[in-house]
Amino acid sequence: MKLSFIAKTIGVHYEGEEVEIEGIHTLDEATSSQMSFLDNVKYTNSLEKTQAKVVLCNAAAAVYVPKTCIALIDEEPYLKLALASKLFASEVIELEGDEPIVAEGSFVSNKAFVGKGAMIGKNVKILPGAFIGCKAKIGDNTVIHANVTIYRDCEVGQDCIIHSGTTVGSDGFGFAHTKMGEHVKIYQNGNVVIQDDVEIGANCAIDRAVFGTTLIRKGCKIDNLVQFGHNVDIGEYSILVAQCGIAGSTTLGRNVVMGGQSATAGHLNIAPFAQFAARSGIISDIKDGSKVYGGFPLMEQRTWLKLQAKLARLLKPKKT
Amino acid sequence: MKLSFIAKTIGVHYEGEEVEIEGIHTLDEATSSQMSFLDNVKYTNSLEKTQAKVVLCNAAAAVYVPKTCIALIDEEPYLKLALASKLFASEVIELEGDEPIVAEGSFVSNKAFVGKGAMIGKNVKILPGAFIGCKAKIGDNTVIHANVTIYRDCEVGQDCIIHSGTTVGSDGFGFAHTKMGEHVKIYQNGNVVIQDDVEIGANCAIDRAVFGTTLIRKGCKIDNLVQFGHNVDIGEYSILVAQCGIAGSTTLGRNVVMGGQSATAGHLNIAPFAQFAARSGIISDIKDGSKVYGGFPLMEQRTWLKLQAKLARLLKPKKT
Amino acid sequence: MKLSFIAKTIGVHYEGEEVEIEGIHTLDEATSSQMSFLDNVKYTNSLEKTQAKVVLCNAAAAVYVPKTCIALIDEEPYLKLALASKLFASEVIELEGDEPIVAEGSFVSNKAFVGKGAMIGKNVKILPGAFIGCKAKIGDNTVIHANVTIYRDCEVGQDCIIHSGTTVGSDGFGFAHTKMGEHVKIYQNGNVVIQDDVEIGANCAIDRAVFGTTLIRKGCKIDNLVQFGHNVDIGEYSILVAQCGIAGSTTLGRNVVMGGQSATAGHLNIAPFAQFAARSGIISDIKDGSKVYGGFPLMEQRTWLKLQAKLARLLKPKKT
Numbered sequence: 001m002k003l004s005f006i007a008k009t010i011g012v013h014y015e016g017e018e019v020e021i022e023g024i025h026t027l028d029e030a031t032s033s034q035m036s037f038l039d040n041v042k043y044t045n046s047l048e049k050t051q052a053k054v055v056l057c058n059a060a061a062a063v064y065v066p067k068t069c070i071a072l073i074d075e076e077p078y079l080k081l082a083l084a085s086k087l088f089a090s091e092v093i094e095l096e097g098d099e100p101i102v103a104e105g106s107f108v109s110n111k112a113f114v115g116k117g118a119m120i121g122k123n124v125k126i127l128p129g130a131f132i133g134c135k136a137k138i139g140d141n142t143v144i145h146a147n148v149t150i151y152r153d154c155e156v157g158q159d160c161i162i163h164s165g166t167t168v169g170s171d172g173f174g175f176a177h178t179k180m181g182e183h184v185k186i187y188q189n190g191n192v193v194i195q196d197d198v199e200i201g202a203n204c205a206i207d208r209a210v211f212g213t214t215l216i217r218k219g220c221k222i223d224n225l226v227q228f229g230h231n232v233d234i235g236e237y238s239i240l241v242a243q244c245g246i247a248g249s250t251t252l253g254r255n256v257v258m259g260g261q262s263a264t265a266g267h268l269n270i271a272p273f274a275q276f277a278a279r280s281g282i283i284s285d286i287k288d289g290s291k292v293y294g295g296f297p298l299m300e301q302r303t304w305l306k307l308q309a310k311l312a313r314l315l316k317p318k319k320t
Numbered sequence: 321m322k323l324s325f326i327a328k329t330i331g332v333h334y335e336g337e338e339v340e341i342e343g344i345h346t347l348d349e350a351t352s353s354q355m356s357f358l359d360n361v362k363y364t365n366s367l368e369k370t371q372a373k374v375v376l377c378n379a380a381a382a383v384y385v386p387k388t389c390i391a392l393i394d395e396e397p398y399l400k401l402a403l404a405s406k407l408f409a410s411e412v413i414e415l416e417g418d419e420p421i422v423a424e425g426s427f428v429s430n431k432a433f434v435g436k437g438a439m440i441g442k443n444v445k446i447l448p449g450a451f452i453g454c455k456a457k458i459g460d461n462t463v464i465h466a467n468v469t470i471y472r473d474c475e476v477g478q479d480c481i482i483h484s485g486t487t488v489g490s491d492g493f494g495f496a497h498t499k500m501g502e503h504v505k506i507y508q509n510g511n512v513v514i515q516d517d518v519e520i521g522a523n524c525a526i527d528r529a530v531f532g533t534t535l536i537r538k539g540c541k542i543d544n545l546v547q548f549g550h551n552v553d554i555g556e557y558s559i560l561v562a563q564c565g566i567a568g569s570t571t572l573g574r575n576v577v578m579g580g581q582s583a584t585a586g587h588l589n590i591a592p593f594a595q596f597a598a599r600s601g602i603i604s605d606i607k608d609g610s611k612v613y614g615g616f617p618l619m620e621q622r623t624w625l626k627l628q629a630k631l632a633r634l635l636k637p638k639k640t
Numbered sequence: 641m642k643l644s645f646i647a648k649t650i651g652v653h654y655e656g657e658e659v660e661i662e663g664i665h666t667l668d669e670a671t672s673s674q675m676s677f678l679d680n681v682k683y684t685n686s687l688e689k690t691q692a693k694v695v696l697c698n699a700a701a702a703v704y705v706p707k708t709c710i711a712l713i714d715e716e717p718y719l720k721l722a723l724a725s726k727l728f729a730s731e732v733i734e735l736e737g738d739e740p741i742v743a744e745g746s747f748v749s750n751k752a753f754v755g756k757g758a759m760i761g762k763n764v765k766i767l768p769g770a771f772i773g774c775k776a777k778i779g780d781n782t783v784i785h786a787n788v789t790i791y792r793d794c795e796v797g798q799d800c801i802i803h804s805g806t807t808v809g810s811d812g813f814g815f816a817h818t819k820m821g822e823h824v825k826i827y828q829n830g831n832v833v834i835q836d837d838v839e840i841g842a843n844c845a846i847d848r849a850v851f852g853t854t855l856i857r858k859g860c861k862i863d864n865l866v867q868f869g870h871n872v873d874i875g876e877y878s879i880l881v882a883q884c885g886i887a888g889s890t891t892l893g894r895n896v897v898m899g900g901q902s903a904t905a906g907h908l909n910i911a912p913f914a915q916f917a918a919r920s921g922i923i924s925d926i927k928d929g930s931k932v933y934g935g936f937p938l939m940e941q942r943t944w945l946k947l948q949a950k951l952a953r954l955l956k957p958k959k960t
Contacts, residue, residue: 093447107735113448128753129467131466146753146771146773147807149485161825164771164807165845167523170465170544175541181557185481201811203845207544219823227543242885242887243885245581260903278903296599303635307634314950415747449787451768451786453786467769467805469769469785469786469842485805486805487787487805490841490842493861493863493881502859503879525842545865547863549882565865565883583900619952623955631951
């Protein structure tokens with residue numbers, strides 16, 4: 001897509017060199033054919049090193065844009081990013097294109113839907129009411145239960161089980177905001193990749209990435225009604241018990257265990273092997289993975305237990 | 321429906337004037353062709369002003385019934401209301417009736433279902449496995465993703481996106497109780513209206529109103545796995561993060577923000593622009609919308625943070 | 641299935657008597673044609689009294705195995721149990737077998753799926769997108785809304801309503817763990833039974849039992865987005881408000897009420913008529929069903945309210 005067209009569509013003045021833009025990504029990940037953006041001065045460091053061809057930013061930030069990169073200057077760069085994201089959004093469903101490929105030994109119910117360009121491995125079972133979006137991939141031996149939805153471009157590995165009602169690849173929750181308090185959608189043009197040997201319970205929601213990939217790594221076991229924000233990265237063999245929630249861009253190391261109804265804030269790093277009791281509320285990075293945590297705000301679980309016991313004693317009349 | 325028939329069916333003695341009753345509503349909202357009820361003396365004021373043709377109430381309350389209104393007297397009026405509500409319930413699906421109307425430019429998958437009398441606007445996309453109930457309306461440019469369920473009589477505005485697995489218009493959670501501890505369903509004969517420009521994430525549940533309408537107003541953005549009780553009214557441009565829950569009959573002003581896993585009690589009024597941190601537990605009205613709240617029970621978020629810090633220090637040995 | 645075949649498949653040395661094994665169950669419930677296991681010394685008592693034909697256990701426990709029972713000895717009996725469970729797992733869908741039976745007066749949408757051997761009672765409504773698995777049973781007058789999933793072998797009683805997006809009979813969350821931190825699925829070969837007069841809201845998840853039955857008893861009313869672990873037993877006329885969670889193997893007595901977002905730990909017994917405020921966190925048995933509880937950790941609700949009021953006062957400057 002021509003940069004002049006993008007600029008015109010999103011309402012940014014641009015009269016410089018014409019270049020071709022193939023997509024949008026973060027400053028760190030953008031390639032030299034992509035556009036990026038800076039909305040927060042704390043990422044100025046990333047701006048200075050970006051490979052992006054074009055960066056949306058305000059005038060103050062423009063001085064940090066590398067020489068190889070074109071600055072597209074606007075005082076509301078995040079809002080303009082939102083407008084630009086729509087230009088790169090795929091159709092929710094494609095009616096033309098290659099028929100899906102289904103390998104030998106697989107069962108696809110005639111009451112399921114498999115979109116154009118999808119690839120279904122060997123010995124897969126796709127039950128009635130399941131939806132496999134365009135260009136999605138399902139690995140060998142995987143079972144997709146009834147009424148599961150796998151959005152377009154998402155991938156499920158081998159030997160996985162996805163239980164009914166689960167949604168894989170719905171849009172992440174990302175919006176820019178106007179001064180009038182309206183919300184402008186940032187189109188979520190990434191996908192979800194679920195690696196091999198993962199089991200996901202019923203009625204979970206796994207959002208697709210805004211850019212790049214939301215990742216559930218090998219061997220994870222997920223219970224029912226669990227929420228995954230966009231761009232999370234769940235480490236191998238992690239266990240997430242029912243109704244817990246992982247907010248956007250949080251990374252779990254391998255073999256993390258999260259109890260029921262526990263949750264994390266966004267953009268956190270959780271050390272491998274860390275364990276969290278039910279209802280833990282994780283609001284900052286966890287660097288020590290050797291402990292069991294609990295409470296909200298989070299502390300060591302044994303500390304939380306002691307604290308609760310102490311609090312309960314506050315009501316007892318003082319001995320005199 | 322004739323009042324004598326209603327009375328006989330629900331087991332209330334009635335020998336007065338025969339009148340025709342078209343439905344049931346609250347004391348405040350009932351028209352002169354509807355029936356209402358009083359179950360709680362705190363609504364006696366509403367009783368005195370009601371326009372209802374008939375009111376179910378006990379003998380003590382009957383003296384407050386206006387002269388234009390017939391008192392249907394029973395010592396368990398709420399239980400009788402439940403029985404009466406069934407008489408006005410619609411069929412869950414109609415097999416006869418007008419074919420749905422689908423305007424130009426719309427795509428309706430042949431693996432979706434669109435009920436009798438439904439109206440689908442222009443450039444709408446209805447993906448496989450979606451269910452659009454009888455007489456439901458979907459506005460122009462709206463996307464209904466795979467395996468979404470829109471119950472009968474519900475309305476979705478223009479430019480909306482409803483993600484997979486979400487249920488719009490399931491029955492509100494309302495029951496009368498017998499003395500033996502059994503629960504008698506109050507049929508939920510209202511609907512849900514979602515206004516323009518609303519995005520709703522995956523696997524949310526939005527209950528239809530018992531009477532009237534559950535309302536999600538213009539420009540709201542709802543994350544995944546969010547719960548809406550019957551008769552809630554969510555103000556314009558509000559943002560509800562994943563796994564939060566709004567209990568029945570609660571009203572949010574415009575631009576309210578609720579963090580993940582936060583929740584409200586029922587029948588509350590939340591001021592416009594109020595913000596709630598993750599896991600807030602809101603148990604009374606919020607009149608000041610200029611603050612950020614948190615905790616359970618709720619307080620200002622900065623107070624909650626201070627309090628938690630103070631509590632954590634309780635475990636530290638005292639300096640001597 | 642021959643015991644020698646099971647032993648060989650799961651990698652346990654066995655050269656004793658050949659016997660035929662028909663299934664797996666707990667020590668207390670196994671019949672003389674089933675296999676069982678002991679993984680925790682606290683169940684040694686059950687081991688001594690088991691009727692099981694075969695027990696998987698370690699060498700130390702083997703001395704407690706009754707004379708009528710064969711000990712299959714391995715140092716990781718729970719892991720071997722997991723491997724054995726797969727041998728007894730049913731196909732997720734059967735393509736051959738008896739056509740389902742649908743009794744008179746019932747409506748089954750041609751966009752629903754009803755599996756082989758299923759039995760649908762009289763005057764049932766099964767809406768588009770619903771999935772009724774093989775050999776499942778649906779009682780008279782029951783309504784299965786759009787996009788509900790009832791897994792194979794599960795049973796729903798008479799006069800029930802199951803709202804859209806709800807999953808009944810997905811696999812319970814049970815895994816054995818290898819020393820390398822991998823998780824090995826314990827196949828969930830039980831089912832779910834929902835008795836008469838039960839209403840279940842939208843987008844709930846009810847897991848099938850690992851052995852035996854997950855049970856929702858007569859007259860229960862369940863709100864939206866509620867989670868039921870495997871083998872729970874929910875007492876008659878219990879009320880569970882939105883987003884609450886009942887962990888595996890917990891038993892509720894009759895007429896228990898659980899507020900929104902409340903939850904229990906697993907393997908608990910909750911006395912009949914006990915009431916729990918919203919967000920209660922129940923972590924031990926409740927023996928007194930006459931009270932209202934709240935908080936996490938749980939206490940009497942009125943105590944919790946007092947405690948919270950006292951804590952809030954901690955921030956106030958002390959009077960001098």
